[in-house]
Amino acid sequence: MKDIGLILGIRPDVIRASKIIKLLNNSSEIDFDFIWSGQHYSENMKDVFFNQLNTPFPDFEFNIDVTNDATTVASIIKETYSHLENNKYKAVMFLGDTNTVMGSIGVAQHNIPIIHIEGCMRSYDWRMPEEKYRKTIDHLSDRIYSYLPSYKQQGLNEGISDSIIKVTGNPIVDILDEFKDLFDSGVDYLNDDVKKFTNNQEYVLVTCHRRENILNQKSFERIVNLINSSSKKVVFPMGYATQRKLKEWGLKLNENVLVIDPIGYLEFIYLLKNSSYCISDSGTVVEEACILGIPTIQMRYSTERPEVYEVGSSIKFDPTTEALELDQVHSKANELNKTEWSHPFADGNSSEIIVNDLINLARNNEFNMHKKDTHLFKSRSSMSDIAKGDQGRSRAIKLSNH
Numbered sequence: 001m002k003d004i005g006l007i008l009g010i011r012p013d014v015i016r017a018s019k020i021i022k023l024l025n026n027s028s029e030i031d032f033d034f035i036w037s038g039q040h041y042s043e044n045m046k047d048v049f050f051n052q053l054n055t056p057f058p059d060f061e062f063n064i065d066v067t068n069d070a071t072t073v074a075s076i077i078k079e080t081y082s083h084l085e086n087n088k089y090k091a092v093m094f095l096g097d098t099n100t101v102m103g104s105i106g107v108a109q110h111n112i113p114i115i116h117i118e119g120c121m122r123s124y125d126w127r128m129p130e131e132k133y134r135k136t137i138d139h140l141s142d143r144i145y146s147y148l149p150s151y152k153q154q155g156l157n158e159g160i161s162d163s164i165i166k167v168t169g170n171p172i173v174d175i176l177d178e179f180k181d182l183f184d185s186g187v188d189y190l191n192d193d194v195k196k197f198t199n200n201q202e203y204v205l206v207t208c209h210r211r212e213n214i215l216n217q218k219s220f221e222r223i224v225n226l227i228n229s230s231s232k233k234v235v236f237p238m239g240y241a242t243q244r245k246l247k248e249w250g251l252k253l254n255e256n257v258l259v260i261d262p263i264g265y266l267e268f269i270y271l272l273k274n275s276s277y278c279i280s281d282s283g284t285v286v287e288e289a290c291i292l293g294i295p296t297i298q299m300r301y302s303t304e305r306p307e308v309y310e311v312g313s314s315i316k317f318d319p320t321t322e323a324l325e326l327d328q329v330h331s332k333a334n335e336l337n338k339t340e341w342s343h344p345f346a347d348g349n350s351s352e353i354i355v356n357d358l359i360n361l362a363r364n365n366e367f368n369m370h371k372k373d374t375h376l377f378k379s380r381s382s383m384s385d386i387a388k389g390d391q392g393r394s395r396a397i398k399l400s401n402h
Contacts, residue, residue, distance in 0.1 A: 002031045003362040004115070005089040007080065009037030009100030012284040014049040015265055017095050017117070019174045019351035025056050029359045033087065036061040037076050037100040048264040053179070060087075069129060072099045080106030091115050091142065091367035097134035097304075104137045113367040117354065119144030120155035120165060125302035127212065134304075142368060143361065145354050148307065148344065168353045169346025172287050177348040179266070186270025189263070194235065197258045198271070203233040205275040207282050213299060214245045219319035221251060223299055226317060227279065228254045229326035235271055237263050277333040279317075286314055291343045295336035297329060311341045
């Protein structure tokens with residue numbers, strides 16, 4: 001039996017967990033498997049990140065049906081459950097809040113302890129699939145690594161035990177620090193069209209991928225209008241799902257917008273570092289921009305990362321409502337470019353903190369922390385309370401039997 005099975009599935013997972021994977025791989029005190037869920041599967045959405053970040057490739061890779069969210073989640077649960085029938089671990093670890101973390105349901109069916117990196121983030125917006133996913137896995141987990149004390153408090157407010165949640169800081173700081181000397185080489189990975197387009201020019205970088213933005217025609221139209229209203233050149237590495245919806249709805253981008261296929265990490269950070277500001281709906285990108293001192297326009301109705309607003313690195317653009325003065329949105333972003341802020345994401349030791357804790361848990365065989373005393377709801381859910389006269393709950397149970 002190995003200590004940990006680590007299941008990841010999308011390119012931001014590879015980026016954020018890169019140092020954690022390498023530390024685990026180099027440790028003689030912990031034995032683990034790296035498993036890829038298959039949520040992202042194309043070379044420029046997956047393999048390029050392993051290569052550029054010098055991260056070991058997965059030991060296992062699931063074959064899943066990515067037709068839609070329902071088939072993806074169902075496949076991941078099934079594949080995870082089946083994998084655990086033949087591969088034994090003391091605990092299984094996930095990162096983030098995407099379809100992949102719903103594999104935790106398959107883990108829970110085997111009664112194997114669950115570890116969640118990036119725990120207790122909350123947008124309090126149940127329309128977001130990610131909000132459902134992150135709340136599900138957090139309440140299944142035996143160990144939660146939260147990036148900030150405010151995230152931990154959100155978990156405590158939901159009845160998750162203090163003993164389960166450990167504040168670590170954000171591993172994305174570690175990655176930006178580790179590769180800071182390589183980011184300028186990102187220009188070498190860009191094609192000649194991008195180099196020529198951005199050479200000695202002010203430009204805005206754009207990313208857009210969220211379901212609530214690209215699957216809602218009105219919201220997507222407002223985003224396209226925002227991009228087209230830029231007086232600067234715009235570079236838009238566009239995911240394939242976004243490209244399909246742009247074409248399906250007949251939306252047109254102006255000639256000052258250069259659309260390119262998804263790119264690797266080094267070239268993306270190169271473009272981000274040298275942009276005037278970034279327009280994005282990505283949680284990871286707004287964190288990276290905040291750390292690098294680049295302003296962002298965050299295209300979100302709600303966010304699980306309000307701290308970027310609090311420190312003054314980002315402004316909000318809500319695609320669900322009509323913005324009257326788009327030029328003012330761009331003006332505010334340009335004004336932020338003249339300001340400075342301190343990011344709140346810790347000092348670059350988060351990966352070591354997480355791995356050291358995992359080693360201690362493995363050494364002391366303490367992965368299974370999900371005990372009766374770890375949830376505030378234990379007394380309310382026990383049959384002993386009914387026997388003691390919890391009439392309201394008894395009545396609810398009787399009614400449910402009719």
